[in-house]
Amino acid sequence: MSTLSDATTGGAGKEPTPVVVTADPFQDHMQHMKLAASIEPIPYTKDIPLTPLNDSLFGSKLPHKKVTIVGCGQVGMAIAYAILNQTTAGTIALVDMNEAKLIGEAKDLQQGSGFHENVRIIAGSTYEVSAQSSLVIVTAGAAQKPGESRLSLVERNTKIMQGIIPQVLAHSPDAAICIVANPCDIMTAVAARAAGPTVPAGRIFGSGTCLDSSRLQSLLAQKLDIDAQSVEGFVVGEHGDSSVALWSSVRVGGVPMLKAGEDPSPVHLAMHRAVIDSAYDVIQRKGYTNWAVGLTGAYIGKAVLYDQRKIITVSTCVRGLHGIEEDVFLSMPCSLGAHGVRRVVNLPMTPREIQEFQNAAKAIWKVQKDIWEPKK
Secondary structure, eight states: OOTTTTTBSSSTTTBBBOOOOSOOOHHHHHHHHHHEEOOOOOSSTTSOOOOOOOGGGGGOOOOEEEEEEEEEEEHHHHHHHHHTTTOSEEEEEEEOHHHHHHHHHHHHTTTTTGSSSSOOOESSGGGGGTTSSEEEEEEEOOOEEEEEHHHHHHHHHHHHHHHHHHHHHHOTOOEEEOOSSHHHHHHHHHHHHHHHHSSOSSSSSEEEHHHHHHHHHHHHHHHTTGGGGEOOOOEEOOOOOEEEGGGGGGGETEEEOOOTTTTOOHHHEEEEEHHHHHHHHHHHHHHOOOOOHHHHHHHHHHHTTOOEEEEEOOOOEESSTOOOOOEEEEEEEEETTTTTHHHHHHHHOHHHHHHHHHHHHHHHOOOOOHHHOOOO
């Protein structure tokens, strides 16, 4: 077999990935397009080499699917409830330090087993119950105290994450790990570094702006009086105030929201602001958010457990993309499957969107650098 001479890079700053020519011209063309439009997951730091994906370990016909949720507060239990109702997994394992509450939550779910498919629910305060999971979702983290700085919160949650990840990997060495704990992007970077260089890039990722993208799609669909799944649009960057709505790539029934070269109008910007503020609005009214995050976790979980390879905006390392030089994790559209992030879609952005994406990276790095770089 020969290779196409104009193959594109397999990752930021890496050698070109050859496109294998087969007897199927359609396959050749689409493979070339995939490599031209996406890259392999980027390691958490530039000193770590890319680890080739071993697809032989994974597949859509897994004999048994097990998901573990670490941290069983409002968000963790909402994810468990959504996964249970959608029968996404055959076993749901719950891990939390508060054993009394944890056992109560598990029993509460178990007692409703007559009303859902046969799903095994187990729980414990140690990680033995998580053994041989296909997916681990981490929601555990400290809440921000009144008057506490963001850096102080990050430092406390960093210590928590550094304690969780080695135990997760000791019992489920091949599991994909999704970080939901906040601040999501920084905690995903911390988790990836805590896992070390032997864990392939992309296996650890954050829920990122998956929910933000859903909120934008839902808002547009509501105003257009159509189904939200007929709207394609991505919010990328930080899961937070500096997120970036990619209006240049929003499509409704295949029709672009903006004309080529057109900037978003004040109405578009206001809609993005409404997406950002939507979580704050819910928190102000009920004290926390959980149900939408729960559905997000189940959606991501299904993509991983069934190796769907769906394009979902999740947090991954973006060093080398759009002029970003630091070891920052931000959300980009990614192909998500059994091993986590398979490919990162390098979606074209306008100059305005690139600047906003870079600003998001700067905002994250401003906080992350104090826990990332050695103190002098």
